[in-house]
Amino acid sequence: MTRNVQALHLFNNFNRKIAYLSCLNSATGTLSEAKQAHAGALKAGLSTQPHVATKLLALYASHQCFTEADILLYSHPQPDLFSFTTLINASSKFKNFHRTLTLLVKMLSGRLFPDTHILPSTIKACAGLSALKLGHQLHGFGLATGLASDSLVESSLVHMYIKCSALKYAHNVFNRMAEPDVICGSALASGYAKKGDVSNATMVFDEMGKLGIEPNLVSWNGMIAGFNQSGHFLEAVLMFQRMHSDGIGCDGVSVSSVLAAVGDLEDVIIGVQVHGYAIRLGLRSDKYVVSSLVDMYGKCGCALETLRVFEEMEKKDVGACNALISSLSRNNMVDDALKTFRKYKGQGMELNVVSWTSMIACCSQHGKHPVALELFREMQIAGVKPNSVTIPSLLPACASIAALAHGKAAHCFSLKRGFTDDVYVCSALIDMYSSCGRIKAARQCFDRMPRRNLVCWNAMLGGYAMHGMIKEAINIFQLMQSSQQLPDLVSFTSLLSVCSQCGLVEVGQSYFNSMSKDYGIEARMEHYACMVSLLGRAGKLEEAYSLMNEMPFEPDACVWGALLSSCRVHHNMQLGEVAANRLFALEPKNPGNYILLSNIYAARGKWTEMDKVRDMMKRAGLKKNPGCSWIEVKNRVHMLLAGDKSHPQMAQILEKLNKLSMEMKKSGYLPDTDFVLQDVEEQEKEHILCGHSEKLAVVFGILNTSPGTALTVMKNLRICGDCHTAIKFISRIERREILVRDTNRFHHFKDGVCSCGDLW
DNA sequence: ATAGGGTTAG
The missing domain is CATH 1.25.40 (Serine Threonine Protein Phosphatase 5, Tetratricopeptide repeat)
Structure with a gap:
């Protein structure tokens, strides 16, 4: 059993x-x-x-x-x-x-x-x-x-x-x-x-x-895509054409890649041809093709065409929307870009990192710095993670308004997310810290970088130049050479600018000469501007002028402006008139030029000439500008002061200025940066040199000035290292449009040279 | 038991 x-x-x-x-x-x-x-x-x-x-x-x-x-x-x-x-x-x-x-x-x-x-x-x-x-x-x-x-x-x-x-x-x-x-x-x-x-x-x-x-x-x-991605745009287009002539049919992938290349070549004629081709192939609803078309037209400066292509799209795609935002930004249509962004966000479109980053970059690049900061915050609330591109888009905004706290936050964020090995992130951090008066922090970022490229070196060099730290600037330049890093146009702009600020004529000249001799870099407009400023500040006005005559191209407003500013410093009437007349032709609506000339006359006691300048301003359509009367009074005040800086009437004069500024404010007029700076500058300069940021703020407070001036004063504050006070001025700026000229152009030398009125 | 191609942000 x-x-x-x-x-x-x-x-x-x-x-x-x-x-x-x-x-x-x-x-x-x-x-x-x-x-x-x-x-x-x-x-x-x-x-x-x-x-x-x-x-x-x-x-x-x-x-x-x-x-x-x-x-x-x-x-x-x-x-x-x-x-x-x-x-x-x-x-x-x-x-x-x-x-x-x-x-x-x-x-x-x-x-x-x-x-x-x-x-x-x-x-x-x-x-x-x-x-x-x-x-x-x-x-x-x-x-x-x-x-x-x-x-x-x-x-x-x-x-x-x-x-x-x-x-x-x-x-x-x-x-x-x-x-x-x-x-x-x-x-x-x-x-x-x-x-x-x-x-x-x-x-x-x-x-x-x-x-x-x-x-x-x-x-x-x-x-085609590979050539486009490596920046060989012409090769990409040639490949597309070869494909066509070999009788090989293409698809949306080919078209979107080649359009990207065409955009960078800014060849709208080919662009339109490919556009027609895409329509014939029935690719109008291909989101990649539409994005590339929007981008291509934007890069070619055809803003209207960009909008049209986008509007024709039936089901709007995020990518295309992003391309539209950057296209509008590229064509300086900042408000339209913001409107587009808000519109599609409101419609519930799933915006991605690129959307937010494009918008932030757009605001950073067009002077809407507080908006950029706000967008960064909003982005995180929306649950979109910033990446290593977002950070260098945001940081210039922090730098421009000396928003050190925000900049630091972005730095911490980058550390946490491991972005600090990225050369773009680091360069932007260096620039932000030096713009906020923290040159040591900038240097720390620089020293900790695992790899450096030209942009990083230039950022550090630019930082020292901005602070007028000639020794460190020269040092970094030497370090650059021993690290086998070849300098470029930007490096020399910084070097020349700092030499100009420190009055090192011979050193500056030797750099200027070695530029083409040793590095094969032909001097450009900004370098001549620096040289004119270098010589001009040192009182070598004739030499500056003859350099301008030897230039291989016609000097632009920046170069003439550098000469005029130098003439004002040295009260050189003869050359000042030459420079001013050229500037009046080049930029007739810029009141700063009239003022500089008027100041020279004032220093020389030329009353009738001052009247003439006033008439010229009127003829230039600046007559209703209350600033005219402002200059009138101010220059006469300056004349009283001429020869004696510690004039006992200083207090009264300031009071007079103050009264006038109140009047102007009552009439709804806000004086332009240049007007006020002429007055503030003398006192500012001293305070800046001594690091007396509080006094600087007081001087500023006396004069009820425009946001533009607030911005300039803020810059000075942060150079003093007093970002705290600087941040207070942000609110002033938030309320009104900021007037910043040449924000992107000549970034490095504009502080040093364009405002050659010896601000720092 | 797979493998090659796309746009937009610094």
């Missing part, structure tokens, strides 16, 4: 196992099936059977349940190559590259070695992690074992090397392939194109035909 029972039991058990195994083998579907099978295996005491464990493991792996799969692997009685293969391949397939490589290491430690099934997916993992070294080792392993000639291994090696931007190796493997295919060929060619290696890209592309592989649409598109 007992035997029978035992037999029956065995029989039942056997049956259950058979049934279970057949059920397991057919379980290929859902995760719950896998779990049921696992439970069944445990119940039947089969879970440690190698075959069962391997099968379960594969089931879990196919559902990305790696923890469960791992448990099975670790409790596996004898993990075999097959178990590892399923798990490694699944990890690699689901882009879980870290796990892929961990499993590989575990496998190796168990003295199991990769075969043709495992090698490709582990190499793919190296590609995904840009682990060139390990990839290289696997390649070596493949060569040693003869697995490297497997076609799957070969192509995975090509792709891995491309992803690790080791194109030479990729090329080598490609050349040795027994059966090179289109995919590897196109990947290699476009890899070269993306890196900007035009000759190799073209070579690989052309050689594909010789190898009997016909390039397909993807190959062509890869070339």
Whole structure:
């Protein structure tokens, strides 16, 4: 009996196992099936059977349940190559590259070695992690074992090397392939194109035909996109044209890439042709094509066309909307950009990082600094994470209004998110700190950088120039040279500017000469402006003037302005008149020029000439400008003061000025920066030099001035390092439009040279 | 048991 029972039991058990195994083998579907099978295996005491464990493991792996799969692997009685293969391949397939490589290491430690099934997916993992070294080792392993000639291994090696931007190796493997295919060929060619290696890209592309592989649409598109991404815009367009003349039909991918290139070439004629072509191909609703069209027209300065293309789009896309915002920004239509942004945000469009960053950059670049800061805050409330592009878009806004607290916050944010290795982020931080009077903090950022490019060096050099720190500036320039970093136009602008501020005529001249002699950089307008200022401030006005006559191009308003300012400092009437007359022709509506001349006359006691200047202002349409009367009074006051700076009547004079400014305020007029600065400057200069920011603020307070002036005073405050007081002025600015001229142009020298009235 | 191509922000 007992035997029978035992037999029956065995029989039942056997049956259950058979049934279970057949059920397991057919379980290929859902995760719950896998779990049921696992439970069944445990119940039947089969879970440690190698075959069962391997099968379960594969089931879990196919559902990305790696923890469960791992448990099975670790409790596996004898993990075999097959178990590892399923798990490694699944990890690699689901882009879980870290796990892929961990499993590989575990496998190796168990003295199991990769075969043709495992090698490709582990190499793919190296590609995904840009682990060139390990990839290289696997390649070596493949060569040693003869697995490297497997076609799957070969192509995975090509792709891995491309992803690790080791194109030479990729090329080598490609050349040795027994059966090179289109995919590897196109990947290699476009890899070269993306890196900007035009000759190799073209070579690989052309050689594909010789190898009997016909390039397909993807190959062509890869070339066009690659050239576009590496800034070889002309090559991209030529490739598109070649494609066309070879009779190969293109698609939305080709069109969107080529349009991007056309935009950068600013060739609207080709742009319109491609536009027509896109319409014929029925690509009007392709979001990439529309985005590129919007961007292209924007870059070509056709704002209306940009709007039209966007409006024609039926279902508005975020990308296209972003392109529109940046296009409007590019064409100085800041309010329209903001309106667009608000409109689509209100309509519930899912704005992304690019949308927010574009908008912030737009505000930073167009003087709407507080708005930029506010947008940054709003962005985070909206749950959109700023990235390493957002930060350098925001920081210039912090720098411009000396918003140190905001700048610091952005710095902390960057540290937390690991953006501080980014050269753009660091350069912007350096600029922000030096603009906020924290030159030491700027230097710290600079010193901590793992890598530096020209922009970083220029930022640091510009910082020292802004602070008039000649020794440090020269030092950094020398460091730059010993670090094999070649200077550019901007570097010399800073150097010349700081020499000019410090009155180092010979040093400045030697830099100016070495620029073209040693570095092959031809001096541009801003460098001449610096030189004129350098010589002019030092009283060498004739030399400055003769330099202007030797210039290879016509001096612009900045250069003439530098001369006029110098003439004012040295009361040189003769050259002052020459400069002023040129400026009146170049920018007749700029009151600053009239004032400078009037000041020279005032210093020389030329009453009738002053009247003439006043008439000229009237003729220039500035007659209703209450500033005229302001200058009148002010200049006469200056005349009283001429020759004696510590005039006992100073207090009365200031009072008089104060009264006048009140009157002006009552009549609704806010004096322009230049008017007020002429008066404030003398006192300011002293306070700035002594670091008396409080007094500076008081002087400012006496004069009820415009936001523009507030901005300038703020700059001075932050140079003193008193950002606290500076921040107080932000509210003034928020209320009205800011008048900032030349914000983007000549960023480095505008502070030093354009306001040559010796502010700092 | 996979692999190559797209736009927009500094």
